[in-house]
Amino acid sequence: MQIDSTLTPFVPPVRTAMRLSRYFLPNLRETPKEAEIASHRLMLRAGLIRQQSAGIYSWLPLGLRVLNKITAIIREEQVRAGAQEILMPTIQPADLWRESGRYDAYGKEMLRIRDRHDREMLYGPTNEEMVTDIARAYVRSYKDLPLNLYHIQWKFRDEIRPRFGTMRSREFLMKDAYSFDIDAEEARHSYNRMFTAYLRTFSRLGLKAIPMQADTGPIGGDLSHEFIILASTGESEVFCHQDFLDFPIPAADTDFEDKEALQAIFDRWTSLYAATSEKHDPATFEAIAPAKQVSARGIEVGHIFYFGTKYSEPFGLSVAGSDGRDHLLHMGSYGIGPSRLVAALIEANHDEAGIIWPDPVAPFHVSLLNLKVGDEATDVAARRIETALTARGFDVLYDDRDERPGAKFATADLIGSPWQVLVGPKSLAEGKVEVKRRATGERELLSVEDAVERIAS
Amino acid sequence: MQIDSTLTPFVPPVRTAMRLSRYFLPNLRETPKEAEIASHRLMLRAGLIRQQSAGIYSWLPLGLRVLNKITAIIREEQVRAGAQEILMPTIQPADLWRESGRYDAYGKEMLRIRDRHDREMLYGPTNEEMVTDIARAYVRSYKDLPLNLYHIQWKFRDEIRPRFGTMRSREFLMKDAYSFDIDAEEARHSYNRMFTAYLRTFSRLGLKAIPMQADTGPIGGDLSHEFIILASTGESEVFCHQDFLDFPIPAADTDFEDKEALQAIFDRWTSLYAATSEKHDPATFEAIAPAKQVSARGIEVGHIFYFGTKYSEPFGLSVAGSDGRDHLLHMGSYGIGPSRLVAALIEANHDEAGIIWPDPVAPFHVSLLNLKVGDEATDVAARRIETALTARGFDVLYDDRDERPGAKFATADLIGSPWQVLVGPKSLAEGKVEVKRRATGERELLSVEDAVERIAS
Numbered sequence: 001m002q003i004d005s006t007l008t009p010f011v012p013p014v015r016t017a018m019r020l021s022r023y024f025l026p027n028l029r030e031t032p033k034e035a036e037i038a039s040h041r042l043m044l045r046a047g048l049i050r051q052q053s054a055g056i057y058s059w060l061p062l063g064l065r066v067l068n069k070i071t072a073i074i075r076e077e078q079v080r081a082g083a084q085e086i087l088m089p090t091i092q093p094a095d096l097w098r099e100s101g102r103y104d105a106y107g108k109e110m111l112r113i114r115d116r117h118d119r120e121m122l123y124g125p126t127n128e129e130m131v132t133d134i135a136r137a138y139v140r141s142y143k144d145l146p147l148n149l150y151h152i153q154w155k156f157r158d159e160i161r162p163r164f165g166t167m168r169s170r171e172f173l174m175k176d177a178y179s180f181d182i183d184a185e186e187a188r189h190s191y192n193r194m195f196t197a198y199l200r201t202f203s204r205l206g207l208k209a210i211p212m213q214a215d216t217g218p219i220g221g222d223l224s225h226e227f228i229i230l231a232s233t234g235e236s237e238v239f240c241h242q243d244f245l246d247f248p249i250p251a252a253d254t255d256f257e258d259k260e261a262l263q264a265i266f267d268r269w270t271s272l273y274a275a276t277s278e279k280h281d282p283a284t285f286e287a288i289a290p291a292k293q294v295s296a297r298g299i300e301v302g303h304i305f306y307f308g309t310k311y312s313e314p315f316g317l318s319v320a321g322s323d324g325r326d327h328l329l330h331m332g333s334y335g336i337g338p339s340r341l342v343a344a345l346i347e348a349n350h351d352e353a354g355i356i357w358p359d360p361v362a363p364f365h366v367s368l369l370n371l372k373v374g375d376e377a378t379d380v381a382a383r384r385i386e387t388a389l390t391a392r393g394f395d396v397l398y399d400d401r402d403e404r405p406g407a408k409f410a411t412a413d414l415i416g417s418p419w420q421v422l423v424g425p426k427s428l429a430e431g432k433v434e435v436k437r438r439a440t441g442e443r444e445l446l447s448v449e450d451a452v453e454r455i456a457s
Numbered sequence: 458m459q460i461d462s463t464l465t466p467f468v469p470p471v472r473t474a475m476r477l478s479r480y481f482l483p484n485l486r487e488t489p490k491e492a493e494i495a496s497h498r499l500m501l502r503a504g505l506i507r508q509q510s511a512g513i514y515s516w517l518p519l520g521l522r523v524l525n526k527i528t529a530i531i532r533e534e535q536v537r538a539g540a541q542e543i544l545m546p547t548i549q550p551a552d553l554w555r556e557s558g559r560y561d562a563y564g565k566e567m568l569r570i571r572d573r574h575d576r577e578m579l580y581g582p583t584n585e586e587m588v589t590d591i592a593r594a595y596v597r598s599y600k601d602l603p604l605n606l607y608h609i610q611w612k613f614r615d616e617i618r619p620r621f622g623t624m625r626s627r628e629f630l631m632k633d634a635y636s637f638d639i640d641a642e643e644a645r646h647s648y649n650r651m652f653t654a655y656l657r658t659f660s661r662l663g664l665k666a667i668p669m670q671a672d673t674g675p676i677g678g679d680l681s682h683e684f685i686i687l688a689s690t691g692e693s694e695v696f697c698h699q700d701f702l703d704f705p706i707p708a709a710d711t712d713f714e715d716k717e718a719l720q721a722i723f724d725r726w727t728s729l730y731a732a733t734s735e736k737h738d739p740a741t742f743e744a745i746a747p748a749k750q751v752s753a754r755g756i757e758v759g760h761i762f763y764f765g766t767k768y769s770e771p772f773g774l775s776v777a778g779s780d781g782r783d784h785l786l787h788m789g790s791y792g793i794g795p796s797r798l799v800a801a802l803i804e805a806n807h808d809e810a811g812i813i814w815p816d817p818v819a820p821f822h823v824s825l826l827n828l829k830v831g832d833e834a835t836d837v838a839a840r841r842i843e844t845a846l847t848a849r850g851f852d853v854l855y856d857d858r859d860e861r862p863g864a865k866f867a868t869a870d871l872i873g874s875p876w877q878v879l880v881g882p883k884s885l886a887e888g889k890v891e892v893k894r895r896a897t898g899e900r901e902l903l904s905v906e907d908a909v910e911r912i913a914s
Contacts, residue, residue, distance in 0.1 A: 137507065
């Protein structure tokens with residue numbers, strides 16, 4: 001498969017201009033009591049999600065836009081790394097999980113279902129079994145390898161006490177990729193492809209993610225990394241060398257076929273100390289120069305595993321190699337939770353007034369505030385800006401509601417568009433509009449033309 | 458909400474070139490025994506889907522591409538008509554369905570689930586209850602109306618005997634939209650918006666769909682149309698006036714705010730006789746001039762309903778009108794099944810050799826066949842064509858496998874790209890490649906440049 005790296009398998013919403021008077025954006029004035037963490041509070045208040053039952057959410061238009069922008073970036077990087085998209089169903093037969101021995105082992109987190117014919121089914125919490133079954137059906141020889149199949153599908157884990165909104169929900173969206181290789185060495189290359197793709201993915205999402213050695217848990221296997229972002233409200237304690245924060249991200253033109261290049265990326269990104277509290281070794285950490293010791297809170301945003309023949313063996317997934325003999329395939333799996341990422345992004349990017357979206361995932365790039373709707377001058381200027389920015393490819397949310405300026409400021413700060421353009425009669429009398437950068441609060445008075453250029457630059 | 462109608466909320470895969478030697482396209486040589494209808498056989502043979510259990514399928518890369526192209530067109534037309542996208546979860550609480558009285562009424566088709574705390578849940582077969590609950594939470598006044606929320610989400614109906622592949626599967630994808638209006642007159646306009654959007658949607662998918670009066674079934678209500686396409690392998694008998702087949706489709710610049718214009722579209726498209734066998738009135742049909750009587754097999758591809766206050770009443774969904782009084786909202790729901798449409802499209806477009814995709818939904822526009830891989834001349838010419846067509850925005854599947862020409866012809870015919878370009882050493886010695894139109898079998902010998910122009914024109 002050859003992919004021009006400038007091309008994308010999916011493109012998120014582009015050049016859409018919305019009028020807030022007609023947009024379904026139900027902001028809440030009060031902070032919902034059940035929300036314990038900032039991202040959960042802000043997602044409810046800003047109208048990104050609505051809880052439908054414990055740990056189960058609807059995504060409202062603003063939230064869905066963020067989710068789609070995240071999955072678009074994930075898709076681009078999966079394809080760049082050589083993975084192919086499929087879509088497995090949510091409901092799986094129990095028998096498939098009996099083959100791996102995980103049906104009984106998985107416990108109460110698995111949502112078990114009996115259909116009308118009393119057949120045992122389940123809502124997939126992950127897809128190792130099903131994808132191994134797919135490979136078993138179709139992969140015939142080493143010539144069909146390497147193979148990496150991913151899908152982006154809703155999963156269900158019946159958490160005993162779901163909390164923290166979409167950070168730890170029961171029904172959640174997951175991108176899970178699965179690699180199949182003829183031997184351990186090739187599987188290592190597949191692992192490095194995803195390792196590199198994840199570095200690029202999180203960076204493009206506006207996050208600094210650090211790979212940390214991890215336990216393999218119920219997935220099994222012997223090589224595994226969690227990708228952790230640092231956020232003061234993070235769920236767990238993490239420890240790492242500060243230099244990680246300045247490591248360069250692999251470039252878009254990285255050759256994913258080049259085994260040595262990818263191994264070098266892996267080696268570099270695992271050359272310094274980084275550990276979650278589970279794997280923490282205080283002695284090694286203390287040996288780092290004190291100025292370089294980072295001890296912080298972290299949020300897991302991705303997890304990758306190499307588990308060899310753990311599934312291919314019980315499933316009898318073997319193919320003829322170039323040596324004419326049968327080989328059990330070596331597998332890995334690679335997960336990112338987009339619905340969790342929405343919450344993680346907010347944990348890492350918010351203030352008292354609301355969300356501060358990184359540009360690549362902002363539901364709207366620009367909140368355009370008409371401070372006196374009905375005034376001909378402000379109406380004309382706002383529409384000109386809306387048209388100009390939309391033509392330049394920006395997603396613009398035009399607040400054309402008949403509301404007082406204070407309410408519009410609060411909405412714009414809450415929903416967190418990176419840019420705000422304020423069109424008021426006073427400034428406009430002098431030919432100016434105000435451009436505000438949400439992250440810094442920095443404001444500039446500019447002409448309409450300069451305001452558009454300022455944002456476009 | 459203002460949408461430039463040339464813009465799209467989602468864009469399907471663009472300009473991707475795939476090499477078949479690396480593409481996961483598991484074609485089957487034998488016709489699967491369990492498949493009773495052409496689309497099911499072809500979807501299995503061409504590697505679009507794999508059955509995971511009765512009525513539950515995985516979508517393989519080729520099938521997923523078609524599904525994504527279909528949903529992209531549906532999204533564009535939903536947005537054009539003024540609907541806003543949300544995403545509701547698959548798992549719903551039983552209590553919500555007790556409010557409408559449908560929990561007990563729905564019967565065994567509903568997949569009922571108990572979670573670890575023994576709470577009654579279900580896998581949503583449709584979403585009237587949940588979306589009414591969302592509106593109840595947020596819609597406060599007539600100023601928030603009209604509102605149309607749609608989502609594209611997997612549903613589950615536990616069919617007693619699932620068959621016909623994705624035409625009637627248990628886990629299936631559905632686009633379902635829900636409109637909320639202050640009174641019956643406004644709701645009529647919302648109905649007409651979707652009626653018009655559906656005419657445009659099916660036409661853009663390459664289908665001739667005819668709206669037919671329908672029973673409302675378990676959704677309830679008193680105004681309802683099914684959209685039926687004619688296909689000789691259709692599931693049911695339908696009867697209509699032949700003139701429908703030549704009615705013009707509403708244009709892209711149709712003003713969806715114009716109530717009279719939309720009513721005129723509705724009136725025209727319901728002015729002649731059209732009925733499924735359930736609603737068939739032989740006397741009326743016989744009164745049509747014999748030459749204009751169409752009696753054929755049909756496949757339902759969409760279904761729209763106006764059901765007034767059927768759900769707003771039990772849910773207490775009322776808001777203040779401009780008259781200051783409370784009004785129960787009038788609702789409608791509007792469904793299209795993209796996973797079913799893939800099958801319907803194949804039923805309407807295939808021959809003995811395989812699928813014949815209409816251009817707008819073809820997974821690849823062009824199958825590029827290198828008939829002598831390793832020959833420098835054919836390799837160079839094929840790569841030139843691949844590059845040129847990809848740059849022009851076509852999805853190209855380049856068959857670079859080390860296979861005999863006969864196998865490549867069979868694959869190309871089976872997977873049904875609208876165009877085939879055959880690059881063989883003999884023709885190439887005379888500077889020519891062969892361009893074949895899949896639908897007609899028409900072939901032309903052209904220079905490389907002319908071949909690209911022929912396809913692009």
